[in-house]
Amino acid sequence: MARESVARDFQAGDGERVAIVGGGLAGCLLATLLGRRGIEVTLYERRPDPRVAGPERGRSINLAISARGLAALDAVGLRDQALKRALPMHGRMVHPLGAGQNFQPYSADGERAINSISRAELNQALLDAAEATPGVTVRFSQRVTGVDVDAGLLQMQGPDGPVTEHAGVVLAGDGAYSAVRRSLASDGVLDDRQDFLEHGYKELTIPPRDGDFALDPDALHIWPRGTAMMIALPNLDRSFTCTLFWPKTDFEALDTAAKVRAHFETHYPDAARLMPALTDDFAHNPVGSLVTVRCWPWVRYGQGSVVALLGDAAHAIVPFFGQGANCAFEDCIEIDRLLSETEGDWARALSLYQERRKANTDAIAEMALDNFIEMRDRVSSPVYRLKQAAQHAIERRSAGRYVSRYELVSFSTMPYAQIPRRIRRQNQVVAAGVLAVALLAGLATRRLRRRRP
Ligand SMILES: Cc1cc2nc3c(=O)[nH]c(=O)nc-3n(C[C@H](O)[C@H](O)[C@H](O)COP(=O)(O)OP(=O)(O)OC[C@H]3O[C@@H](n4cnc5c(N)ncnc54)[C@H](O)[C@@H]3O)c2cc1C
Structure with a gap:
């Protein structure tokens, strides 16, 4: 252009x-x-x-x-x-299907929050x-x-x-x-x-339970489900607003209250239990475009x-x-x-x-x-969690020289266009460091072997 x-x-x-x-x-x-x-x-x-x-x-x-x-x-x-x-939401609370929820802090020091x-x-x-x-x-x-x-x-x-x-x-x-x-x-x-994405979104509600938040309010909750994903953000009235992202044709297929309830009980069982108005919300809230x-x-x-x-x-x-x-x-x-x-x-x-x-x-x-792919697919994988923990560990030791993409986007005002370049540079430095350590370890092992009779 x-x-x-x-x-x-x-x-x-x-x-x-x-x-x-x-x-x-x-x-x-x-x-x-x-x-x-x-x-x-x-x-x-x-x-x-x-x-x-x-x-x-x-x-x-x-x-x-x-x-x-x-x-x-x-x-x-x-x-x-x-x-x-x-x-404030200090991290993501990931709700994998069939396993317990896990908290992933947004920043290496665990202190920073989105609001x-x-x-x-x-x-x-x-x-x-x-x-x-x-x-x-x-x-x-x-x-x-x-x-x-x-x-x-x-x-x-x-x-x-x-x-x-x-x-x-x-x-x-x-x-x-x-x-x-x-x-x-x-x-x-x-x-x-x-x-336009083939996905649309629909908002649903988790009301307060016994006068309190039904989920941890210090997190943005994510239910990653491959082609679908639901998130929930806390509100001051102690409710959560959930947003379900899903291909628009799939929304249309859930055309009865029984199908809606059954779908949520299968795919989002922990959330479904907390959503008394689910079928009503689903029927009346519009599907938005992305x-x-x-x-x-x-x-x-x-x-x-x-x-x-x-x-x-x-x-x-x-x-x-x-x-x-x-x-x-x-x-x-x-x-x-x-x-x-x-x-x-x-x-x-x-x-x-x-x-x-x-x-x-x-x-x-x-x-x-x-980030859509990251949120709906990667966040629940153990490899992703390991990588994130390693990134945060490097970050804590690097005195500001290594900062994750999430933190640069959310907790800094660095121009967005500079962020991908900075991440590429950081990754090259880390990769070079890992290679150097591997080479040194290889050399040391070889020397040890030579010294042995
Ligand atoms: C599901 C969803 C979740 C989101 N979550 C986040 C989030 O967590 N964080 C974030 O930063 N962003 C989020 N966004 C994006 C955010 O909502 C928008 O980027 C933001 O609202 C853009 O602000 P705006 O003022 O440009 O437009 P809008 O907020 O859309 O305001 C446009 C205004 O123009 C008026 N208007 C429209 N047409 C006319 C007309 N012809 N004549 C006169 N007035 C008109 C409208 O009534 C409206 O008041 C989200 C968006 C969606 C869809």
């Missing part, structure tokens, strides 16, 4: 009207960051105000937020508030922060339907019918199925590739405006590294940083934004797909 990043014709003047499409996690964070810079922003959100209407059904209920997300929340003063309402946070609460905290920022206006029930980049017009469907508004800068954080991305792709300039979005370019310049995609709208990824929201937050921080670097030159800032972020989002997209 050609990486054209020329700011054609567009010149943003002072007081240029800035529109953000989508009041999700990224849209609200970006509105707050821009408002703090003294930029007037209007945020258009398709849904009614979730603080009045309640959260949408069918979206993931909780999220794992880690170092990147926390760093971004820190930038708007929300880190501590988010952590107070989060449950289970309610998506609805986090979104509301970000929405409150955006609305409280001078210069930010939030407009709900405004479904954006398209953009006219040359005319600098944003088309939307409001409660009273179609509306068109002018905006010199449009920042689209309207999610994986972005209407703005679709609109930009309609003339063939934007290459919009969406790769998509990787790879599109380019993210930024389009017209004569009177510039439009940029961010978050899932630019690069939705599968959820197996728990990084989609963390990564979307990083986009916002990068845009904010580049506005400082370019002294408020939108055209240059957005051009640099896409250049700097693309390799990183491509890298996490690949790592997330790879």
Whole structure:
């Protein structure tokens, strides 16, 4: 894909009207960051105000937020508030079929944790922060339907019918199925590739048992089952939200309550015992899709405006590294940083934004797909556990020179694109070390043999 990043014709003047499409996690964070810079922003959100209407059904209920997300929340003063309402998970609790559960810490020192946070609460905290920022206006029930980049017009469907508004800068954080991305792709300039997994996901619940958590709340629970996998994250009300990942056709085959119960009792017996509402949840909760979005370019310049995609709208990824929201937050921080670097030159800032972020989002997209195989297949194997224990042992002795991929992704803010390179280098050093030890041991044995009469 050609990486054209020329700011054609567009010149943003002072007081240029800035529109953000989508009041999700990224849209609200970006509105707050821009408002703090003294930029007037209007945020258009398709849904009614979730603080009045309640959260949408069918979206993931909780999220794992880690170092990147926390760093971004820190930038708007929300880190501590988010952590107070989060449950730390220090490792995976793996539930193999027919064997006891085993705990695998996420970090070599066992101290580091990812955080289970309610998506609805986090979104509301970000929405409150955006609305409280001078210069930010939030407009709900405004479904954006398209953009006219040359005319600098944003088309939307409001409660009273179609509306068109002018905006010199449009920042689209309207999610994986972005209407703005679709609109930009309609003339063939934007290459919009969406790769769907054959797997879908369905959320189920493990309620509290006798007023307490039914499973260890300090872990992300995984039931690896080859082509299927179930995970569970703890909630503050002491329930767990389980997510079953399974080929969509298999979901369809479980079409009676008896089949659902029998399937879970066979494949997830320990969890099934803790799920009194299983058949009801299974019948009523939707099957969501899992998509990787790879599109380019993210930024389009017209004569009177510039439009940029961010978050899932630019690069939705599968959820197996728990990084989609963390990564979307990083986009916002990068845009904010580049506005400082370019002294408020939108055209240059957005051009640099896409250049700097693309390799990183491509890298996490690949790592997330790879982690699906790790989670559903490898984590229950004794060889994997041995390897992980060895990795952690090396890590403890290496004073920061050897760090696992999981830790670099989840507990650092190292650009994602650097992580695969760093892992390759580390592995080469370890392999060379193992070879050297083997050679020395071989030499020593030979010498000993020669000395013997
Ligand atoms: C099952 C599952 C589990 C996940 N778990 C994790 C996790 O543990 N950790 C993690 O970091 N990430 C996770 N993710 C990914 C994470 O949810 C997304 O990456 C994140 O929500 C992206 O934020 P966003 O703001 O770009 O998009 P969204 O959060 O999707 O927000 C988009 C917003 O735009 C609005 N909108 C949509 N269309 C329009 C329109 N036409 N006009 C106006 N508004 C519109 C929507 O209503 C919404 O408010 C998970 C995803 C899934 C599917």
